[in-house]
Structure formats: structure tokens, C-alpha cells
Amino acid sequence: MNNLVLFDSLDLSKASNENFYTTTEIIAERTGNSYDSVSRLVRRYKEKLEEIAPLNFHFEKRSDGFEVRVNNRGNLRKIYHLNEQQTLFFIPLLGNTPAVVQFKFELAKAFIAMRNELQARQIARAVEKPQGKTLHQAISEWGHFTRHGNMWHTIIRTLLATTVTGLTAKAIKARDSDWRKEKTLLDLLTLEEMERYKLLEGIVIAMILAGSDYEPIKQAIKNSIATKKADHFPK
Helix, strand or coil: CCCCCECCCCCHHHCCHHHCEEEHHHHHHHHCCCHHHHHHHHHHCHHHHHHHCCCEEEECECCCCCECECCCCCCECEEEEEEHHHHHHHHHHHCCCHHHHHHHHHHHHHHHHHHHHHHHHHHHHHHHCCCCCCHHHHHHCCCCHHHHCCHHHHHHHHHHHHHHHCCCHHHHHCCCCCCCCCCCHHHHCCHHHHHHHHHHHHHHHHHHHCCCCHHHHHHHHHHHHHHHHHHCCCC
16 A cells, blocks of 8 residues: 555445545645645635545544644644546646656556555455356456457457467367367366366456456456466476
8 A cells, every 4th residue: 555545444445446535735745835835726726626526625633633723713724635637637736846746656656556456455355255157147247248249258268268278269279170160269178277267267257247347357367377377387
């Protein structure tokens, strides 16, 4: 985890990308601006920021739990929350000093890291749940199914078969001198390859249920089999 991007719960698996935010306090500290100047800029562009998303905030508290007062009138000090899209609009308003440029770079990496952590936890939760889903069912109910329709079944099964064998689909078919359309690539896998296939199939089902798109699934499968080969499978 990082200290630039926050989420208001210990249970990250319940989050969505829109729940992640940085604060005016963090922005001021990391860009070399005063807190008051950053807050004034937020208030100045409040309407624009709220066109992107609701502008949330909390009142700053001292270590003893009491809220911080900023003047003799007893006004409470607001710490504004800016999500990723709001920061994309707001940070450039601070100029292009070296500190601001470095912060923009680090903040972008922090949001990406948080999204990756979120996806990893969602997948882990999905794997743990008794799903009762077959790969066919998962693909058919997938949010991205309409993009390629039934072709997804072939695309994903081919990905799994070619990954566990290390061969192209054409090379797998060449194992059978009498290849016919009613056969599938799975018919031509060895027992060891089928064991690997079933392992990766479970990962794909979990990622589909977590709402992942195809490219992250493809990369996860490639990474998983590479690790398994290195640790367990004969080369």
C-alpha cells in the first residue's frame, strides 16, 4: 500500500476505483505549497471539481482526537478528498515546479498500484467462494461477452491450451493426423497438460467473475504458468 492514495476502509475488496483519493493535505506537503493555498485553489475550482465527482472532505483532528481549529472564530479545518480524475484536473493548476512534476509522477503510480491491489483482492475473494460455475457459464455471463460473443469460448480455451502446451493451436492440432472440426484442442492434451489446464481454468473463472477484461486475464495466465513451470513442472 502507499501513503499517497487512500481508501476509507480496511476492507479494500469492497472498494471501487472511484473510492480511492488523495487529500489537499498530502498535495500541499508533497508539492511544497501551503495547505491554505491548496485549499483556496480547491474552493476556487469547486464547481469544476464537482462536475467530475462529489467533493468530499473530513475535518482534521489532532492526535488527542479533537478537531483542529484554524482561527479565533473556531472554524474547523477541512481536508478535501480528490479522486483520480479530480487530481488529473487539479494538479496542473499548481504549475510545473520540479516538486509538482515529481508528485504527479508518484501519484499516478500510486493510483495504479491501488487499482492492481484492488483487482488482486477481488480475484482472491472470488477464488475462495464456492462458485459452482463452469468456464462456459462464466464466459457466457461475462460483462465483456457481447464484444466477441461466442468467439470468447474459443479465444479463452485456445489461450489456455496453447499456454499449457507451449505450442500454437496449429501445432496442437498437428498431434492428430485425422483432425476434424468436431474435435477440440482439449482432446489432444496430455494428462499433465490437462492438470495445468484445469488449474488455469479456475483462475480465469475467478477473474471473469471479478469483472476483469481479457488482457489482464491473458497476462495472469502467462505469468501463472511461467511460475508453475519454474517451481513445479519439468522443463
